[in-house]
Amino acid sequence: RGGMVLPTGTPTLSREHDLYSEWKEVGQGDLEPKDVDTSRWSLELLNALEWKRFENLCAAYFEELGFRAKTVRAGPDGGVDIHLYAEDDSHPGMIVQCKAWRTKLVGVSLIRELFGVMTADKVTEGIFATTGGFSDDANGFARGKNIHLINGDDFLAKLLALPPDRQQALLKLATEGDFTTPTCASCGVKMVFRTPKAGGNPFWGCRNYPRCTTKMQVAKSQ
Numbered sequence: 001r002g003g004m005v006l007p008t009g010t011p012t013l014s015r016e017h018d019l020y021s022e023w024k025e026v027g028q029g030d031l032e033p034k035d036v037d038t039s040r041w042s043l044e045l046l047n048a049l050e051w052k053r054f055e056n057l058c059a060a061y062f063e064e065l066g067f068r069a070k071t072v073r074a075g076p077d078g079g080v081d082i083h084l085y086a087e088d089d090s091h092p093g094m095i096v097q098c099k100a101w102r103t104k105l106v107g108v109s110l111i112r113e114l115f116g117v118m119t120a121d122k123v124t125e126g127i128f129a130t131t132g133g134f135s136d137d138a139n140g141f142a143r144g145k146n147i148h149l150i151n152g153d154d155f156l157a158k159l160l161a162l163p164p165d166r167q168q169a170l171l172k173l174a175t176e177g178d179f180t181t182p183t184c185a186s187c188g189v190k191m192v193f194r195t196p197k198a199g200g201n202p203f204w205g206c207r208n209y210p211r212c213t214t215k216m217q218v219a220k221s222q
Helices: 043-048 051-064 108-120 136-142 152-160 164-175
Strands: 068-071 081-085 094-099 125-130 147-150 191-194 203-206 215-217
Touching: 043 152, 051 068, 051 081, 051 094, 051 152, 051 164, 094 108, 108 125, 108 136, 108 147, 136 147, 147 152, 152 164
Parallel strands: 094 125, 125 147
Antiparallel strands: 068 081, 081 094, 191 203, 203 215
16 A cells, blocks of 8 residues: 555554564453443443454554554464554654553553563654553653554554554454454464362463463452
8 A cells, every 4th residue: 555645653664674473461351241232332342352462453453554453363473463564665764562451550661661672673663552541650751652552442542543444454353253252372372261169369360271371450440
């Protein structure tokens, strides 16, 4: 889609190499998916998406803007990051990190980590997208550093600004199949809700246990 005019405020890309390989925690998963209207975009629908589906949605959104997006494979070397390329560039010019955090604010430590990798790998722009929000210190740290923070309300507005047919295409991608059960960050398979026999808090565990011991905490209901 060369020559597409990007919306106001959309980051541009540079020709820098990106080796963002540090794993970040994937956050929480809901215990029971609530009935959500999947016929239209809403903040409730964004909040219902599990982390991997949200990441795929972010990648697809940037492709709608004319970028080439590459999602890092699941595993301890990535899984929640997207690399964006401009035109026919062979190296990514931007790092995107996604967090499907409904109840938890993204703090400054994750923004510092993103900026650290940008600096080390000479990537001039970064994006951090979340279904929730950012802490005040995270917002303060990002100012003047070419880091674009996109909270849930911002991302919803960006989706609704797309032409209706493209909104529907992304809606179909986001809600096809099981879009609420968390994905194992190590194996890429859907997780299973587990209750410890010896007591304690329930959690999401990989269905490949004991070969894979990846766990995810259950999100607190609101």
